[in-house]
Amino acid sequence: MQLNPDQQAAIRYLNGPLLVLAGAGSGKTRVITQKIAYLIQDCAYDANSILAVTFTNKAAREMKQRVSKVVNETQLQGLRISTFHNLGLYILRCEHKAAGYKSNITIFDDEDATGLLRELLLKKFAKDPKIIAQIKGHISRWKNELIAPDQAEKLAQAPWEMVAANVYVDYARYLHAYNAVDFDDLIYIPTKLLLDHEEILTKWQMRIRYMLVDEYQDTNHSQYQLVKLIAGIRGGLTVVGDDDQSIYTWRGARPENLMQLSDDFPNLNLIKLEQNYRSTTRILRCANHLISHNEHIFEKKLWSQLGEGELLQIISCKDEESEAYRVIAEITKHKFKHNTQFKDYAILYRGNFQARFFEKALREQNIPYKLSGGTAFFSRSEIKDLLAYFRLLVNPQDDAAFLRIINVPRRGIGPTTIEKLGNYAKQRNVSLLLAAQEVGVQQILSGKPLQTIKSFIEWLQTMVYKIRHDDAEISLKQLLQDIGYQDWLESTCSSDEVAKNKMGNVKELLLWVAKLLKQHNGDFADVVAKLTLLDMLENSEEDTEQNKVQLSTLHASKGLEYPYVFLVGMEEGLLPHTISIDEKNIAEERRLAYVGITRAQRGLTITFARQRKKHGGVIDTKPSRFLKELPTDDLQWFTPNSAASEENRQETGKAHLANIRELLAKK
DNA sequence: CATTAGCTGTTTTTT
DNA sequence: ACAGCTAATG
Numbered sequence: 001m002q003l004n005p006d007q008q009a010a011i012r013y014l015n016g017p018l019l020v021l022a023g024a025g026s027g028k029t030r031v032i033t034q035k036i037a038y039l040i041q042d043c044a045y046d047a048n049s050i051l052a053v054t055f056t057n058k059a060a061r062e063m064k065q066r067v068s069k070v071v072n073e074t075q076l077q078g079l080r081i082s083t084f085h086n087l088g089l090y091i092l093r094c095e096h097k098a099a100g101y102k103s104n105i106t107i108f109d110d111e112d113a114t115g116l117l118r119e120l121l122l123k124k125f126a127k128d129p130k131i132i133a134q135i136k137g138h139i140s141r142w143k144n145e146l147i148a149p150d151q152a153e154k155l156a157q158a159p160w161e162m163v164a165a166n167v168y169v170d171y172a173r174y175l176h177a178y179n180a181v182d183f184d185d186l187i188y189i190p191t192k193l194l195l196d197h198e199e200i201l202t203k204w205q206m207r208i209r210y211m212l213v214d215e216y217q218d219t220n221h222s223q224y225q226l227v228k229l230i231a232g233i234r235g236g237l238t239v240v241g242d243d244d245q246s247i248y249t250w251r252g253a254r255p256e257n258l259m260q261l262s263d264d265f266p267n268l269n270l271i272k273l274e275q276n277y278r279s280t281t282r283i284l285r286c287a288n289h290l291i292s293h294n295e296h297i298f299e300k301k302l303w304s305q306l307g308e309g310e311l312l313q314i315i316s317c318k319d320e321e322s323e324a325y326r327v328i329a330e331i332t333k334h335k336f337k338h339n340t341q342f343k344d345y346a347i348l349y350r351g352n353f354q355a356r357f358f359e360k361a362l363r364e365q366n367i368p369y370k371l372s373g374g375t376a377f378f379s380r381s382e383i384k385d386l387l388a389y390f391r392l393l394v395n396p397q398d399d400a401a402f403l404r405i406i407n408v409p410r411r412g413i414g415p416t417t418i419e420k421l422g423n424y425a426k427q428r429n430v431s432l433l434l435a436a437q438e439v440g441v442q443q444i445l446s447g448k449p450l451q452t453i454k455s456f457i458e459w460l461q462t463m464v465y466k467i468r469h470d471d472a473e474i475s476l477k478q479l480l481q482d483i484g485y486q487d488w489l490e491s492t493c494s495s496d497e498v499a500k501n502k503m504g505n506v507k508e509l510l511l512w513v514a515k516l517l518k519q520h521n522g523d524f525a526d527v528v529a530k531l532t533l534l535d536m537l538e539n540s541e542e543d544t545e546q547n548k549v550q551l552s553t554l555h556a557s558k559g560l561e562y563p564y565v566f567l568v569g570m571e572e573g574l575l576p577h578t579i580s581i582d583e584k585n586i587a588e589e590r591r592l593a594y595v596g597i598t599r600a601q602r603g604l605t606i607t608f609a610r611q612r613k614k615h616g617g618v619i620d621t622k623p624s625r626f627l628k629e630l631p632t633d634d635l636q637w638f639t640p641n642s643a644a645s646e647e648n649r650q651e652t653g654k655a656h657l658a659n660i661r662e663l664l665a666k667k
Numbered sequence: 668c669a670t671t672a673g674c675t676g677t678t679t680t681t682t
Numbered sequence: 683a684c685a686g687c688t689a690a691t692g
Contacts, residue, residue, distance in 0.1 A: 003671085055681085055682085056681075056682080057681095057682085083682070084682080085682050086682090107682095109682090110681095110682090129677095182678085183681090183682050184682090186682080189681095194680095247680075248680080248681080250679080250680070251680085251681070251682085271679075350679070350680075351678075351679055351680075352679085352680085353678075365669095392679095407668095410668090410669075412668065412669090413668090414668045414669080415668090417668095532682090533682060535671090553679085553681090554680075555679085555681070555682065556680085556681080556682045574679095577679055577680085578678090578679095579679065580679080580680095592680080613683080614678085614683095615676095615683070615684090616683055616684090638677095649671090
């Protein structure tokens with residue numbers, strides 16, 4: 001496909017910073033990938049002097065894949081395409097000394113961070129998880145705004161804000177003592193570092209000569225500062241964004257950063273991409289109609305040359321179960337009729353929990369599917385356990401990891417022992433593991449617990465050695481053997497099935513780690529940190545190649561496209577979500593729906609359930625208000641009593657599915 | 668220390 | 683419905 005003049009211009013423009021306002025499907029990823037190719041092939045840029053940044057691992061993966069199709073492999077050596085968090089980790093690991101960390105940094109995930117905060121707040125006053133979450137959010141905001149703990153203390157006004165600031169101080173101190181960072185730190189610390197150290201800043205500015213940022217509307221303040229610092233006055237910078245696709249303000253994203261750019265870079269050039277190469281005119285008209293209900297920073301109108309296309313189908317379903325069966329039935333029918341492939345279909349939803357019903361239905365029908373997003377995998381207890389072992393092997397100061405696994409599997413180390421050890425560690429001002437290694441613990445602990453901990457530490461040390469010197473895969477299997485994890489799973493799980501499943505996950509993790517270790521030259525610390533950032537499915541191009549129905553949250557679907565999209569659960573309370581139903585947040589929910597609609601290339605089906613199970617009971621639901629914001633002429637409704645569909649008399653999706661199977665069999 | 672029964676509150680989205 | 687926590691018991 002040829003590039004249009006605007007795209008060409010965006011690719012070739014190198015006389016300073018450039019903002020590309022790119023509507024959905026206007027080829028923004030193409031502009032970025034082609035620009036990388038242009039820089040390398042036509043402008044003699046070294047690949048390792050180019051940095052491309054995205055928000056999700058998925059987007060980074062996609063971009064890497066697309067670049068490798070345009071530029072040959074030897075020229076790509078050293079090219080960095082990564083998420084903001086991975087970039088932060090990279091800078092932090094390079095500059096750990098200046099930042100005051102040892103090289104074996106570990107990353108606290110959300111759960112660890114919340115755990116630490118709970119511990120700290122217990123002393124102060126509260127243990128209400130809501131308050132903890134609130135304070136966590138506040139600390140996160142401070143970090144996003146580049147406000148240090150001591151500054152926060154000075155700035156705090158309201159009493160509760162003072163408490164939060166105090167906790168922030170302690171929290172930062174503890175994390176540092178653990179030689180650990182949280183997700184926000186991965187941006188905050190490197191940005192502060194570049195701000196405070198002229199020579200480090202210069203070094204990075206020299207190293208990175210051109211920077212490209214995708215989904216720019218999702219940057220928060222600290223991320224923007226990081227970009228600005230690296231780009232410097234030279235302004236080797238292209239950012240691509242679309243304020244209509246800003247769906248991350250809940251985690252601090254500031255679409256205003258699009259505007260901010262022209263203030264910070266007076267010589268900023270602006271290029272708009274408005275031609276859409278993805279969707280039919282009908283789909284686009286619906287998207288434009290919907291989003292016109294929002295206020296806009298920049299006006300733009302998307303258009304397409306791909307023809308009118310089919311009507312959008314709106315299907316009313318009885319409940320979530322029949323919604324799932326109905327969608328599967330529609331896919332089956334459509335696939336048969338148009339001779340398509342499973343991978344041409346995507347099911348998009350607001351919340352991860354919705355995937356369950358579709359998974360069940362797909363499994364029953366033996367339809368292959370790909371569930372997107374690694375979060376589910378990493379939140380599994382068995383994976384977190386193993387990861388905690390890994391973290392402890394890397395960093396003996398990681399107390400969160402220590403606490404998680406010291407008694408998993410059971411070693412007879414209970415709360416009493418841990419409390420004693422904890423007190424001692426605090427008094428000695430060292431981590432739990434290091435405290436247990438000191439001679440002085442003998443005065444605190446004795447007998448069996450002491451013996452157990454001693455031998456546990458000895459074992460850990462042999463393990464550290466083994467992983468460094470022996471074959472990775474064998475070492476990791478040994479670790480699993482030594483702790484008797486399989487037996488523990490079998491004895492604690494409710495059924496053999498569950499235990500087997502968990503063991504399968506554990507084996508999968510070990511395989512990945514072994515593979516990653518080889519990729520990272522055996523740098524176990526690096527691999528473990530990467531794992532925490534969920535950056536692993538890297539070598540699974542097969543997934544998109546494989547012929548599977550795609551299941552994804554709306555958030556995770558951004559930047560992707562599918563021939564036929566099923567946007568499910570289009571109900572009040574779900575999309576828009578109950579929590580975001582006030583005037584300010586409704587705009588973001590609308591953008592979320594907009595993102596969903598604009599994923600579709602040729603066909604779009606929107607479904608909703610009239611009833612949904614909620615905390616036990618059954619709740620009546622209403623169709624989403626967003627449906628009323630679509631142009632009626634482009635819609636075809638399928639409701640139980642509408643004449644539009646004979647088939648729809650079948651109330652349950654299951655029966656509907658059976659009908660279609662029968663119909664197909666006859667043909 | 669481990670186990671278990673009963674109690675709670677809880678449901679967005681991601682790094 | 684369910685997981686995660688608490689308190690009581692082995």
